[in-house]
Amino acid sequence: MELKLNRPICFFDLETTGIDVARDRIVEISILKVFPNGNKESKTWLVNPTIPIPPHSTAVHGITDEKVANEPVFKELASHVYNMIKDSDLAGFNSDRFDIPLLAEELLRAEVDFDMKNRVAVDVQTIFHKKEERTLSAAYRFYCNESLDNAHSAEADTNATYEILKAQLDRYEDLENDIKSLSEFTKRKRSVDFAGFIALNEEEQEIFTFGKHKGALVEEVLEKEPGYFGWIQNADFPLYTKKVLTGIKLRKLNTKL
Incomplete structure (x- = not known):
């Protein structure tokens, strides 16, 4: 076929x-x-x-x-x-x-x-x-x-x-x-980034899938613990994961303007 x-x-x-x-x-x-x-x-x-x-x-x-x-x-x-x-x-x-x-x-x-x-x-x-x-x-x-x-x-x-x-x-x-x-x-899972460090929950919201913030909303973590963004950007994560995370952060900043 x-x-x-x-x-x-x-x-x-x-x-x-x-x-x-x-x-x-x-x-x-x-x-x-x-x-x-x-x-x-x-x-x-x-x-x-x-x-x-x-x-x-x-x-x-x-x-x-x-x-x-x-x-x-x-x-x-x-x-x-x-x-x-x-x-x-x-x-x-x-x-x-x-x-x-x-x-x-x-x-x-x-x-x-x-x-x-x-x-x-x-x-x-x-x-x-x-x-x-x-x-x-x-x-x-x-x-x-x-x-x-x-x-x-x-x-x-x-x-x-x-x-x-x-x-x-x-x-x-x-x-x-x-x-x-x-x-x-x-599709195996609803990942936002290719590596699966960020995924969508049932409410279509981005969540972390690893570490101390596993299951937490990405936007909430970045707001309450801004240093977490810098840690990921400087750590050995895939470039695409960093790109996705930057996009989420910029989207949140734009909603505040």
Whole structure:
């Protein structure tokens, strides 16, 4: 089943130096852009992460320091990546918890103001886990009856994810062929920032999800304990979390004017 699209959607996958969203870096990114008319555009870049690639990460994706030594750093590629995804919804495998947050960090680090305000995301892994509880290779074999050669190659994983989503729509009649509906189905929690440090409560109010203020309204904490904002801004939190928190603080200040 082909996707019903009202706007383009970009399937993407990252290979990285590790799994710490705030500290690790991209070493390979592949994007498959699918347009409403069925046309496709794809691009894959190797990236010099500017930090050493740990052996355990190389063991997963096969990318070494030597392989990326002469490749561009992400800041050189940021505008190309952003131009490809700026008008699109996003999709990936485990993308809500990892790929989108890490991509956001890299874009913000490169001074590209990325957010998800006018787009939705579909995490194909969530559909898979809710329906079958498997891995990407098993999902490809289960849904597409194919072996995933070159697993942990960003390009192979990206194309497999696209094919899996189409096969999932064929298999599950209760899945609506609509990107916003698929996005709602794949959401795990109502996070405001990608990392989940700030979420929405039942009243649609931002709350902290960690530390001594867990469950407290963000606006109330910032008003009663203004130093907490400075602590987060100077601590090792993701850049996108800091961006969201700054937006909440500015919104509160504007309501007082």
